[in-house]
Amino acid sequence: MWGLGDGGIYLAYLGNILGAILCFVWGIRYWNYEK
Amino acid sequence: MFANVSFPLLVVVVLAYIAALLYMGRYAARQTKTSADYMVAGRQMNAFLMAMAYGATFISTSAIVGFGGQAAANGMSLLWLSFANIVLGIFFAFIVLGTRTRALGQALDVRTLPDLLGRRYNSNFIQSYAGAVIAIMMPIYAAAVLIGGARFLEGALNIPYWLAYVITAAIVGWYVFYGGLKAVMYNDALQGLLMLAGIGLLYVLTYVKLGGFGAAHEALTAMTPLVPAKLKEAGHLGWTSMPAFGSANWWFVFSTLVMGVGVGILAMPTTISRFFTVPRDRDIYRALTVGGPFIFVIPGTVYVVGALSNIWFHRTTGKLAIEVAGGNVDKIIPAFISGAMPPVLTYLFVLTMLAACMSTYSGQVHLIGTALGYDLNRNVRQDERRRFFWSRYGMLIGLIVSMIVGAVFPGNIIAVATAITFGFCCAAFLPIYLAGLYWKRVSTTAATWSMVSGTVVYWFYMMFGNARMAGIFKLGPALMGRPSLAGFPWSVVDPLTFALPVSCAVLVVLAFVTAPMEAKHVERVWHAFGRKAPASSAAAGN
Numbered sequence: 320m321w322g323l324g325d326g327g328i329y330l331a332y333l334g335n336i337l338g339a340i341l342c343f344v345w346g347i348r349y350w351n352y353e354k
Numbered sequence: 355m356f357a358n359v360s361f362p363l364l365v366v367v368v369l370a371y372i373a374a375l376l377y378m379g380r381y382a383a384r385q386t387k388t389s390a391d392y393m394v395a396g397r398q399m400n401a402f403l404m405a406m407a408y409g410a411t412f413i414s415t416s417a418i419v420g421f422g423g424q425a426a427a428n429g430m431s432l433l434w435l436s437f438a439n440i441v442l443g444i445f446f447a448f449i450v451l452g453t454r455t456r457a458l459g460q461a462l463d464v465r466t467l468p469d470l471l472g473r474r475y476n477s478n479f480i481q482s483y484a485g486a487v488i489a490i491m492m493p494i495y496a497a498a499v500l501i502g503g504a505r506f507l508e509g510a511l512n513i514p515y516w517l518a519y520v521i522t523a524a525i526v527g528w529y530v531f532y533g534g535l536k537a538v539m540y541n542d543a544l545q546g547l548l549m550l551a552g553i554g555l556l557y558v559l560t561y562v563k564l565g566g567f568g569a570a571h572e573a574l575t576a577m578t579p580l581v582p583a584k585l586k587e588a589g590h591l592g593w594t595s596m597p598a599f600g601s602a603n604w605w606f607v608f609s610t611l612v613m614g615v616g617v618g619i620l621a622m623p624t625t626i627s628r629f630f631t632v633p634r635d636r637d638i639y640r641a642l643t644v645g646g647p648f649i650f651v652i653p654g655t656v657y658v659v660g661a662l663s664n665i666w667f668h669r670t671t672g673k674l675a676i677e678v679a680g681g682n683v684d685k686i687i688p689a690f691i692s693g694a695m696p697p698v699l700t701y702l703f704v705l706t707m708l709a710a711c712m713s714t715y716s717g718q719v720h721l722i723g724t725a726l727g728y729d730l731n732r733n734v735r736q737d738e739r740r741r742f743f744w745s746r747y748g749m750l751i752g753l754i755v756s757m758i759v760g761a762v763f764p765g766n767i768i769a770v771a772t773a774i775t776f777g778f779c780c781a782a783f784l785p786i787y788l789a790g791l792y793w794k795r796v797s798t799t800a801a802t803w804s805m806v807s808g809t810v811v812y813w814f815y816m817m818f819g820n821a822r823m824a825g826i827f828k829l830g831p832a833l834m835g836r837p838s839l840a841g842f843p844w845s846v847v848d849p850l851t852f853a854l855p856v857s858c859a860v861l862v863v864l865a866f867v868t869a870p871m872e873a874k875h876v877e878r879v880w881h882a883f884g885r886k887a888p889a890s891s892a893a894a895g896n
Contacts, residue, residue: 327596331433335654338440342646345445349639 359700365511367701371548371708372525375541379529382537389742392534393465393724399539399631401640406546407539407717408628408641409648412443412619413549414714415502415707416495417653420768423683424611425660426675426690427585429593431607432661436654438616444645447620452629452638454791454883459630461882466721467623467783468729471805474790475798476875478732480805485729487782487809488623489722493752495775496718497760498768503711504760506688510704519760522708526716527753530723531746535631538716545709549652552706555699556691557655563694564665573665580674593661602846606822609848610773618776618850621784624717627724652710656687663690684768719756723749763826770822773848778816781808781853785861791883793865794876800864808857815849823849 386392399407425432455470464470468488472481500523507518529537564570571594578592589601597603619625632638660675663686667675670693679685691703727734727741727748734740763771785808786801816823817830821837824830831837838845870876 325595328430328433328594331430331437332658334437335433335440335650338437338445339646339650339654342440342445342642345449346639346641346643346646349636349642352634352636352639 359697361512364701364704368507368511368704368708371705374544375525375529375712378540378544379533379537382529382533382540386532386534386536389738389745390463390465391536392742392745393728394459394627394630395535395539397460397631397633399536399637401632401637402644403539403543404628404632404637405641405644405648407542407631407713408444408625409645409652410542410546410549410709410713411538411624411628411717412439412622412714413649413652413710414499414772415506415711416498416714416768416772418553418656418707418710419502419506419684419687420498420772421611421615421653422656422660423675423679423686424769425657426663426679426686427683428590428597428603428607429595430657430661431596432611432657433654434608435612435616436649436657438612439619439653440646440649442616443619443625444642444649447625448638448642448645451620451626451788451791453635455626455629456632456635456638458791458879458882460633462879464630466724466729467626467787468725470626471783471786471790471801472729474879475786475801476871477798477802480786480798480802481729482732483802483805484783485725487778487805488725489730489752491775491778492623492718492722492725493756493759494771496715496722496752496756497763498771498775499711499715499718500756500760501763502684502768503708503715505684506704506707506711509688509692519757522711522715523753523757526712526719527750530716530720530749530753534745535627535720538720539628539631541716542713545713546648548702548705548709549713550648552702552709553652553655556659556695556703556706557651559695559699560659560662560666564662570662570665574662577664577668580668582674582676593664600843602842605843605846605848609846609851610777610820611769614773614777614780614848614850617784617854618773618780621780621782621787622776623725623779623783624714624721626787627717627721659690660687663687663694666690666694715756719749719753722752722756723747726751767826770826774816774823777848777850777853778809778812781812781850781857784854785858789861789865794880795870796861796865797868797870799868800861803864804857804861807860808853811856812849812853815852819844819852820847820849821845 390396458464462473464473468481468484471484503522504519507522508515561567561570575594581590589598589603591598597607664675667673667678671678675686679689723745727744731744734744782805785804789796817827818839
């Protein structure tokens, strides 16, 4: 898809983007964590 | 190096950047009055500063110039390294390790990773040994970072390499000496912002230059038949393909780079010490919002740009990136920026590279200073005035040692030297650090032998097993009369592949066969994990 390359490269690229989003969302979720 | 920019203006921009660093150093020096200020920034940094300091320390010239160049040679499989950096180096490190590290640091007044390990396991030996590992190994990594920065400054300002080398070290040395970790972190924030701007633009402009996202990737895929024969033999299947499973190229990318650096960051003392600088867990969670995207932009996008640079080099010179660089991968990213980017943005890229170097180098020499002046210097640990003094002067010694190591290093070394230090620290510290935070049963004996066995196995395989690493130190090849003790694939496997399982196994086995630590001590540690943040700091942060 999108000429990205083989499955391993596609997964790695997608993983980078999803990983960054996960960090951002998690940080917002625990923004006011009580500790 | 940058023929397309105004030289006098470039000099002015670089001097303005240096002036900003020195000003921040002076500002931090005024706030640095105790050894806690010097070593852990008074534990009063905010989430943004911590995230930027963590990211900017984590990502050095090695990641941009060294590993970006590796991506140009090996292809986009290096994206697995940035994936590991985000998921392990940020998400896992912050949530699983960072929160407990911070809590223990605050409860027991811990200043450094060796200090944390020493107090957790109630062992002076562990603290001293860990300090020695840092004092010996960190100058190798620091030297690699310094070389990368100095090479860039040399090319940018057209000054002799030795002068660029001394200037870079002297500026960092000045602000770390006077301002301690506060100066490091304030400057890291500034440098991190520069890096985000520079690399973000590099990412976007590379795609623009190559005709867009899809067109660029398809063009790179179409270049697969051009992979040099030597790389093909090593398992290279194209820049948009994974290397052949089990090939020399696969082992280098996954065992040395992805595992060595991707997993190694979990036990890297420079970044771990950032957790000591914030007062509450929520600061660490808040830092996640900045840390994850930071690592995606740098180095994730650099690896994409590194691989894509082959298209531009091929279109303009008819050669691949590695050929244009004369086989030295460390020259590819600077050559691409200089040739392919608009002149006006070259100024920003020069600062980006200097920022990447100095932000990491400052954290390294600060760490070497605390290792020499505090962890290895048992007599000063209880004396406020002396530990302040010795941490500062230890830093100066570390600075000089790293400069000497850098001067004797061969070229083309940045990525491997980085991987060695990450791997060594990982084998030595990761099992006992993780167990220290989560496993009550582990004993001092188990932790001690785990750390020692990890370092011994890593050292042995580095000197005699891995041909590329053995070739740097030359001891193994000189004694054996051949590059490696064993043939392929063992000659290309990273030492961490053996050292980490050994140190883990030793820890687990000895934890079960030796007496556990005194229950009172363990409860005291666990009590720290459950403690709420001091009311004053909680209020201050809202």
